[in-house]
Amino acid sequence: MYIQGLPRPHYQGLHQTLSALGADELRRRQAAADMSFLHQGITFTVYGDQRGTEKIFPYDVLPRLIPANEWDTIQRGLAQRLIALNLFLKDVYHEGRVFDEGIVPRELIWSCKHFRREMRGVNVPRDVYVTVCGSDLIRMPDGRFAVLEDNLRVPSGVSYMLANRQVMKRVFPAVFKSAGIQPIDHYAQSLLTALRALARPDIADPHIVLLTPGVFNSAYFEHAFLARQMGIQLVEGRDLLVHEGVVYCRTTEGLRRVDVIYRRIDDDFVDPVVFRRDSQLGVPGLFAAIRMGNVAVANAVGNGVADDKAVYAYVPRLIRFYLKQDPILPNIDTYLMEEADSRAFVLDRLHEMVVKAVGESGGYGMLIGPHATTEQREEFRKRIIADPRNYIAQPTISLSHAPCFINGSLESRHVDLRVYVICSGSVDKVVICPGGLTRVALKKGSLVVNSSQGGGSKDTWVLSPGHDRESIGGAL
Amino acid sequence: MLSRVADSLYWMSRYLERAGHTASVLSLQLQVALDQSPSAAMAGWLRLLTSLRVELPGEAMTDTTAALRLVGFDQNSPASIVSCVAAARFNARQVREQISGEMWEQINRLYIWISNEDLDTLATRNPQELFDRVQTTAHLFQGLSDGTMSRGQGWHFMQLGRAIERACNVSSLLAAHFAWLDQAPTATPTAEDYTEWAGLLRGSAAYEAYCKLNSAELRPERIVEFLLLNPDFPHAIRFNLQVINDTLQALEHEAAGVKIRHRAASGSGPQIGEARKIVGRSLASLSFSDLHEIMQKGLTSVVLDVRKSCEDVHFAVSRQYISYPIDFSVLTPTSLTPA
Incomplete structure (x- = not known):
């Protein structure tokens, strides 16, 4: 938010208004927001807690602002990226041009934990592997946004983006009138349209369901929320059955055919016949139905090869290869531990690097060099040497800061931004909701923003063109 | 649903x-x-x-x-x-x-x-x-x-759950308190008996409603009559059997509007389902009995019959709507080839 102690231009209006409002009033509004979340039961489940406690996702009342010109870059950059990633996934599971032409080493993909050889040669409706992508962006020291990672399997958190906005409107109603904040309420509609487009064209009114692992999943609230917003059924694996390659759900009126599944369970659990035998969450025979083209499943199985943290390093090259364009959004410098030179370089500088296990997400399996103890660094050194393919390293990037209202005063905390990108029925048709989930590392100095590890969130306002400067103010 | x-x-x-x-x-x-x-x-x-x-x-x-x-x-x-x-x-x-x-x-x-x-x-x-x-x-x-x-299927299933639970609970209460009526119907009540019976009525939220009908004179057979046969009081067994019957009927009407193709044989039309037959019989036997006949049959056996009916209704509903057997031979997918 600040440049050398002064607010960035697009924050000036908000800054002035907040100063006028005073800490007491702000505290009252924060309390109002908290109550609103509590009463609606907008919660997530904390794993490893004996009682399966559900907690409120901590929420900060101060919005984050993104001016229209910056958003334009983000939007074009993410669309370009998703188009390339969808083309890449089709290539990986079909022709393999990307290997033949030496862009990406074959071994890198085939050794990937999330590579699904069962998907080779399987046609995916409209060639859309990724229907929903959640991309994490950070602001670099030079002010530009860069992509930290893509989530192409089952990205979560979008319900908090929508709920944050609803609560914000209730708490700061007046400001929305004049500020030129782009609305995001149509997200569920866009997602539904994209899902509908995956159904076979001869089906006039496709039956679409959302497949959840059930109430014990940490994101169950989100699943129920999205199902309600889209007006589709929320089903569990035990509600579905497959007969001769066709998926049905069991209703009080008999069996009903299912055409499209928005699944929120991981690849491993989709079908116990093909993947994990012990899975109770999936549907036996579902993968056969997918192969036969009788049901569309979004996101497709096997997308994990494209958001593997080692493959991430190749994304700019993929964009050049498939689209013959320069990447609009940069990557973070990434060192593959498999490459001997990079490994030697990183092992010498573990205290200044971030090391990540390639197949993990949610902030697990990660070493933040500058904050780690000597023992932790030695532990990672051993692990890297034992299994180099499984690790990458990046320079420690100081996430940008945003002001947060913490214990009654303004304090600065690290933030990132997750943007939800939808591919709507054909690879080149990308829809991006103008907003996102700004995640906040609420612990002072912490760089970990994941909700499972003490992160919180704030509303993210994308400003309309012409509203970039001193526009937010007056009656906040 | x-x-x-x-x-x-x-x-x-x-x-x-x-x-x-x-x-x-x-x-x-x-x-x-x-x-x-x-x-x-x-x-x-x-x-x-x-x-x-x-x-x-x-x-x-x-x-x-x-x-x-x-x-x-x-x-x-x-x-x-x-x-x-x-x-x-x-x-x-x-x-x-x-x-x-x-x-x-x-x-x-x-x-x-x-x-x-x-x-x-x-x-x-x-x-x-x-x-x-x-x-x-x-x-x-x-x-x-x-x-x-909304008064849709979901509502009906909630009504059904509550009515079945209530009918079972009140049956068990009557059996626990008045089984002795079957052996020694003429025993002289003591003051402690009155305390117990008033408690029984209050426990079913029935004390005031009972008193309006019968005055505060607590007599075992009157209490049985009220909690078993009264058609208007929401905790009485007969009232709840009526609710179960009406709810099942409503569910059948809704189902009749939907073409039931995939389900195995049991009731392929707006016929009276198994569950409603069970509750209908039970309801009729209470509706057309008076206290004298009940006592002749024996209170314990009558309330046990009610409980048995409720259990049977539960399983019949489950077979009809929840875990019904599927007749795969009538499943004919329009096409098995990719579009």
Whole structure:
């Protein structure tokens, strides 16, 4: 938010208004927001807690602002990226041009934990592997946004983006009138349209369901929320059955055919016949139905090869290869531990690097060099040497800061931004909701923003063109 | 509606009714015992456990707090009030997108309150607070369902759960309190008997309604007549059998509007389903009997029949709507080839 102690231009209006409002009033509004979340039961489940406690996702009342010109870059950059990633996934599971032409080493993909050889040669409706992508962006020291990672399997958190906005409107109603904040309420509609487009064209009114692992999943609230917003059924694996390659759900009126599944369970659990035998969450025979083209499943199985943290390093090259364009959004410098030179370089500088296990997400399996103890660094050194393919390293990037209202005063905390990108029925048709989930590392100095590890969130306002400067103010 | 969702709505409603009923009879037992001799009070506790269909504790019960924990405050005892609330809330969470936000909030609030209480302390110091909260929530939940829920299938399954649970509970109460009528119908009542019977009526929220009809003269056969045969009182068995019958009929009408192709043989049209036949027979036998005939047949056997009917209805509904067998031979997918 600040440049050398002064607010960035697009924050000036908000800054002035907040100063006028005073800490007491702000505290009252924060309390109002908290109550609103509590009463609606907008919660997530904390794993490893004996009682399966559900907690409120901590929420900060101060919005984050993104001016229209910056958003334009983000939007074009993410669309370009998703188009390339969808083309890449089709290539990986079909022709393999990307290997033949030496862009990406074959071994890198085939050794990937999330590579699904069962998907080779399987046609995916409209060639859309990724229907929903959640991309994490950070602001670099030079002010530009860069992509930290893509989530192409089952990205979560979008319900908090929508709920944050609803609560914000209730708490700061007046400001929305004049500020030129782009609305995001149509997200569920866009997602539904994209899902509908995956159904076979001869089906006039496709039956679409959302497949959840059930109430014990940490994101169950989100699943129920999205199902309600889209007006589709929320089903569990035990509600579905497959007969001769066709998926049905069991209703009080008999069996009903299912055409499209928005699944929120991981690849491993989709079908116990093909993947994990012990899975109770999936549907036996579902993968056969997918192969036969009788049901569309979004996101497709096997997308994990494209958001593997080692493959991430190749994304700019993929964009050049498939689209013959320069990447609009940069990557973070990434060192593959498999490459001997990079490994030697990183092992010498573990205290200044971030090391990540390639197949993990949610902030697990990660070493933040500058904050780690000597023992932790030695532990990672051993692990890297034992299994180099499984690790990458990046320079420690100081996430940008945003002001947060913490214990009654303004304090600065690290933030990132997750943007939800939808591919709507054909690879080149990308829809991006103008907003996102700004995640906040609420612990002072912490760089970990994941909700499972003490992160919180704030509303993210994308400003309309012409509203970039001193526009937010007056009656906040 | 998904079969699983219907099942959860049914059980949510049943468990909440059970929690409310248990809270009500426990609350009364604690008060009644104050007016009784220790031996009569102990007999009262044993009767209460029988009426709740709870296994008696293995060793002879020397103090009543064990019973209070077993059916009230012990999270490890499936029959306890706190377990029933947790089960109701678990089922409600499964169907959050089906019930109104207000309904969810009531049940969630009670659950959160219980989770934050030290249950052992509460059981010894102020058990009444739990009973009051549970009963209030059960009533609020009922009122909110009336006021905020569409009268679709989901609503019907909730009605069904509550009516079945109530009919079972009241049957067990009558069996536990009046089995002796079958042996010695002329025994002279004592003052303690009156205390017990007033407690029984209050435990079913029936005392005032009974008095309006019969004055405050408490006579066993009148009480039986009221709780078994009254067609208008919402806790009476006949009333609840009528609700079950009407609800099943409504469900059949809705199902008749939908073409049932995939389901195996049982009832392929707007015929009377198995469940409604069972409850219809049971209802008719109560509707067209008077007290004299009931006593001749024996009260115990009549209420056991009611309970058996309720159980049979439960399984018949499950076979018809929830876990029905599937006739795969009629499943003919339009096409098996990719488009």
